[in-house]
Amino acid sequence: MSETLRGGVIGAGVFGGHHARKYANLPGVRLSAVLDPHPTRAATLAVPLGGRAFTELDEFLEAVDVVTVASPAQFHAEQALAALKAGKPVYIEKPIAISVADAEAVQAEAARRGLVVACGHQERVLFDAMGLFDIPERPLRLEAVRHGTPSDRSLDVSVVLDLMIHDLDLALALSHAEAVTAEGEGADAGSGSWDIANAEVTFDTGFVAEFSVSRRAEVRSRKMRISYPSGELEIDFLTREFRNTTGYPLNPGFADTPQAQDTLATSVSAFLDAVRGELPRPIVDAGDAARALDLALAVEQGLSG
Structure with missing residues (x-):
């Protein structure tokens, strides 16, 4: 693998x-290639950034050392597996796949070949910047609200796989627990899938997490409240209001830290460092993403209309 990836x-x-x-723009890497079935769109992105446009996967894979899969979710596993079989470490935008079997196949192929797989759950960067992962207590309860205004983005999957999955990952990362039950209500507002969902998940430790997501809201809202034995943390990610009664020295100015100001750059840099062997793992690996x-998917199955 070349010195500059x-x-x-x-x-x-x-x-x-x-x-x-x-x-x-990141150090130690350059954009070499963009693959898209629409050649004009691929060239419009690639050429101004110094890369080449491709429409054939095999030719694209010969031109790169590391791959990001940022296609529609239904293609994530197929394209990631092709890259891994070609010996390329992969960064996959969330969700890692649209079925557990496909996610496990990606995990298995990466393990078989000793290759790094990262996934784009970038919200963990914010939690790390706050210091949440350093709290020695396990949370008792989590309430998360993530409402977005209408957009044509990611309509190939439900709002659960589009938006809620970020907060589900955070709940799993904070609690170190296994989900036991998941139930709630959802509504289709015109996409042919769940566009609005409210769910409650209980875990084997007694931890309970409530999630409210929408991609058809009139106004944006993104809030979280986490209850610990020692107190509560309330965050409004849009207004930056921060209330901490836990007694632990969390960072109310987390949003101004360099890593939080560009969570994607932080996440991609960690992936590249893991590929180079400078970090033991990316911020979110294939196992995290599969969980x-x-x-x-369990939440989706537990929703009633």
């Missing part, structure tokens, strides 16, 4: 554009 991005949409620009997917 050749980065390749599959998918020239919004997320693909974000990833391509990271490869073009979040498994819980998200």
Whole structure:
């Protein structure tokens, strides 16, 4: 593998554009290639950033050292597996796949070949910047609200796999517990899938987490409250209001830290460092992403209309 890694991005949409620009601007990597079934769209993204456009996967894989999969979710596992079989470490936008079997196949292939797989659950960067992962207590309860205004983005999956999966991953990472039950209510507001969902998940430690998500809200809202034995933490991620009664020295200015100001760059940099052997693992690996997917699919099954 060359000293300067050749980065390749599959998918020239919004997320693909974000990833391509990271490869073009981060140290130790350059954007080498963009793959998209629409050649003009691939070239429009790749060429100004110094890369080449491809429409054939095999040719694309020959031109890169590391791959980001930023295509629609239904293609994530198939394209990640192709990259891994070609010997390329992979960064996969969330969700890692749309079935547990496919997620496990990605895990198994990566383990078989000793390759790094990262997944784009970038919210963990914010929690790390706050210091939440350093709290020695396990949470008792979590309440998360994540409402977004209408968008054409990610309508190939439900709002659970689109938005709620971020908070499901955070609940799993904080609690170190296994989900026991998941139930709630959802509504289809026109996409053909769940666009609004409210769910409650109970865990084997007694931890309870409530989630409210929407991609059809009139106004944006993103809040979280976490209860610990020692107190509570309340965060409004939009207004930056921060209330901490736990007694632990959390960082109310987390949003101004360098890593939180560009969570994608932080996440991609950690992936590249793991590929180079400078970190033991990326921020979120394939196992973490598979657990979040498994819980998200359980939530979907527990929803009633």
